[in-house]
Amino acid sequence: MDFSFTPEQKAFYEEVLKFSRKELAPLAEEADWQAEFCWEAWRKMGAYGLLGIILPEKYGGSGADVVTACLAGEAVARGGAEGGLCLSWGAHTYLCADTISAHGNEEQKQKYLPKLATGEWVGAFGLTEPGAGSDAASITTTALRKGDYYYLNGTKMFITNGPIADVLVIIAVTEKEKKASGISAFIVEKDYPGFSVGKKLKKMGVKASPTSELIFNDCPVPGQNLLRKEGEGFLIALGTVEWDRSTLMAPFLGGLEYALDACVKYAQERKQFGRPIASFQAIQHKLADMKVIIEALRLLLYRVAWLKDQGKFTNPVEAAEAKLFVGEFGMKAVSDAVQIHGGYGLMHEYPVERIFRDAKLAAIGGGTSEIMRLIIARSIFSSGKPT
Amino acid sequence: MNYELSKEQTDFQKRFHEFCTEMIAPRAEEIEKEISILFENYLLLGEQHFFGLILPKKFGGQEQSFLTLILAWEELAKACPSTFLSCAIGSSVAGIALFICGAEVWEEKFLRELIQGKKIGALALSEPHSGSDLINLQTTAHESGAGYVLNGRKSFVTNGPIADFVITMATNDSSAHPPQRSSFFLIEKNTPGLIPGPTLEKLGALGAPVSELAFQDCLIPKDNLLGSAEQGTPYASQIKDLLRLGFAAYSLGIAQACLEESIVYAQKRQVEGKPIARFQEVSFKIADMQMLVDTGRLLLYRAAWMLDQKMKASPDISLAKLFLSEAATWCATMAVQIHGGYGFVKGYKVERLYRDAKLGEIGAGTSEIQRQAIARSLLVANP
Numbered sequence: 001m002d003f004s005f006t007p008e009q010k011a012f013y014e015e016v017l018k019f020s021r022k023e024l025a026p027l028a029e030e031a032d033w034q035a036e037f038c039w040e041a042w043r044k045m046g047a048y049g050l051l052g053i054i055l056p057e058k059y060g061g062s063g064a065d066v067v068t069a070c071l072a073g074e075a076v077a078r079g080g081a082e083g084g085l086c087l088s089w090g091a092h093t094y095l096c097a098d099t100i101s102a103h104g105n106e107e108q109k110q111k112y113l114p115k116l117a118t119g120e121w122v123g124a125f126g127l128t129e130p131g132a133g134s135d136a137a138s139i140t141t142t143a144l145r146k147g148d149y150y151y152l153n154g155t156k157m158f159i160t161n162g163p164i165a166d167v168l169v170i171i172a173v174t175e176k177e178k179k180a181s182g183i184s185a186f187i188v189e190k191d192y193p194g195f196s197v198g199k200k201l202k203k204m205g206v207k208a209s210p211t212s213e214l215i216f217n218d219c220p221v222p223g224q225n226l227l228r229k230e231g232e233g234f235l236i237a238l239g240t241v242e243w244d245r246s247t248l249m250a251p252f253l254g255g256l257e258y259a260l261d262a263c264v265k266y267a268q269e270r271k272q273f274g275r276p277i278a279s280f281q282a283i284q285h286k287l288a289d290m291k292v293i294i295e296a297l298r299l300l301l302y303r304v305a306w307l308k309d310q311g312k313f314t315n316p317v318e319a320a321e322a323k324l325f326v327g328e329f330g331m332k333a334v335s336d337a338v339q340i341h342g343g344y345g346l347m348h349e350y351p352v353e354r355i356f357r358d359a360k361l362a363a364i365g366g367g368t369s370e371i372m373r374l375i376i377a378r379s380i381f382s383s384g385k386p387t
Numbered sequence: 388m389n390y391e392l393s394k395e396q397t398d399f400q401k402r403f404h405e406f407c408t409e410m411i412a413p414r415a416e417e418i419e420k421e422i423s424i425l426f427e428n429y430l431l432l433g434e435q436h437f438f439g440l441i442l443p444k445k446f447g448g449q450e451q452s453f454l455t456l457i458l459a460w461e462e463l464a465k466a467c468p469s470t471f472l473s474c475a476i477g478s479s480v481a482g483i484a485l486f487i488c489g490a491e492v493w494e495e496k497f498l499r500e501l502i503q504g505k506k507i508g509a510l511a512l513s514e515p516h517s518g519s520d521l522i523n524l525q526t527t528a529h530e531s532g533a534g535y536v537l538n539g540r541k542s543f544v545t546n547g548p549i550a551d552f553v554i555t556m557a558t559n560d561s562s563a564h565p566p567q568r569s570s571f572f573l574i575e576k577n578t579p580g581l582i583p584g585p586t587l588e589k590l591g592a593l594g595a596p597v598s599e600l601a602f603q604d605c606l607i608p609k610d611n612l613l614g615s616a617e618q619g620t621p622y623a624s625q626i627k628d629l630l631r632l633g634f635a636a637y638s639l640g641i642a643q644a645c646l647e648e649s650i651v652y653a654q655k656r657q658v659e660g661k662p663i664a665r666f667q668e669v670s671f672k673i674a675d676m677q678m679l680v681d682t683g684r685l686l687l688y689r690a691a692w693m694l695d696q697k698m699k700a701s702p703d704i705s706l707a708k709l710f711l712s713e714a715a716t717w718c719a720t721m722a723v724q725i726h727g728g729y730g731f732v733k734g735y736k737v738e739r740l741y742r743d744a745k746l747g748e749i750g751a752g753t754s755e756i757q758r759q760a761i762a763r764s765l766l767v768a769n770p
Contacts, residue, residue: 292709376677
């Protein structure tokens, strides 16, 4: 066993951290306040190579492995970048671009990946619907083949980057009777007729990440935009959401570290009753608890990343455990972070305030904590463990 | 980076697991009432080379890594927390402490036989008025002629009633600055003036005998000062880390046992014609147990790995112990809950595990002290 990072990985982390502190953090407060996607930050991330980080170099990506990609996500958030920016990045790079990279044919990859890698095009992934969240297999958006096109009809909900996406991977039903085996995946471009974006949703947190419904009204998608074969869409989607339980959690780790850094500083500077509040056990108790959560999450996250890099990722339990942990324990940590800051923790200029609002997503997006428990329980009770 | 154990380690784990399942676990309930089982377990574990896993080969040890030690500790703690408390946290750590303090002179007398499971060691650190506060010990050791005279009382000595030798910490220079005041001494059983108290009746880990120890003008030879007089504090720090590692393993073993018992029971017990495992109130508790156990295990393995890498690991050991001990209490509570009425009845393993678990949050530094240690590591790093 070896829990170390290589010197190159550590150096990379430090560089990205520096980049985030200098270029992204100053833009965070306003982006969250206005709930507006920050194009300036996006372009900087694109120029820095982050938006195509795991895409093959052949298509303009950086060809990084998953551990490195997680280090980037952690560093960006630890540096103080806004949570919605990290979420949009995650949906763009992993849910959209990587799905095309992993499952697209050469033509599809050549057409879509280069501009996704630089961020010139923004990507999105559409699975969830108003009536199908945890029960993803029950989606009702249809894709009916007629001649050279598939015609999409239906609605998608809570789609990250929906309002700004140029390229979207959409999961739809091609053969209803076959249930999960009758679901397919398509690449949709925003200009296709019959595709429109619902109004931008107003959210609790990750506010600068634009989220909306997607509406398909006899939207024609060229036959050559089918990913793989008909009926393989659900398996593709299951693979895609694995990212929700790995690289997309790296910014949660970074955000918690950013919060702890802020708490340590604040607790040492803030004086009450003639002494820094860091000298009171009640505050020390919370700092210690935050540290435990951070170190535990670090191990869980990088274990998943390492497994993915080994190509061993056939068991979803490790990913479910990591996501369940961050969802449940993350909330305690950010709540303590606000508490340590007292009244200031409720004020927008103190980053812990928005980190608190951002954190709730971890227990919901990309699979609720309840679904994570279901995955773990199912694995236990069907694994032939002690009876 | 590598999140997998080596083949050698998994083979060792499998073999030791089989040993514990066959030879130790079946009598984990009985041992609460019958101390002869504990003595038998000492010999069985000696045959498995358990006590000297990380000690040098020249004493009969195995020179294995801390990570391998943890693999064995986890299995034994799961099979029988009482045996683990006495054999690992009690005797094994006493043996390692003897080695840390420079044991060559005691090799023949105690260390070799301790490694074989034929002699039992004990550490006597806490005092009636000094538990969390080990700096202000009241037990004294004054130079007197050819030796030292010890006076004082030690509380909660694991193996107190059965130890062949005791390692204790006493103040030998009260004029010195607090951390430099104390040194380590070895006292053999039956030394005049060494008075073990009666075996304490405890909430849990009933199979491990614990008592007070009193020193009344207890004269010991000069050679019984372990190491040099100034080295009390660095020794104390290493021993403290080992004890905390021990309790982290204790808690992990208990939590894992709670998880396994719950999985079995949830599949057997039926309500409304189906196993209770099919109800989310039950299956989700078990999923949470699994998540906590796997997370705690990673923290513990990492702490052990850090020791193997010769890194400074104290805060990380505290972290693992804190997390695992609180997780074990939660798992034990949920395990009893899943067993319903049966969880409240003797003879059901989880009833005993619930009582055993609590010690993890207290021994080798309460959770409050662990949080203090972790907080200090954050605040000192960022003055």
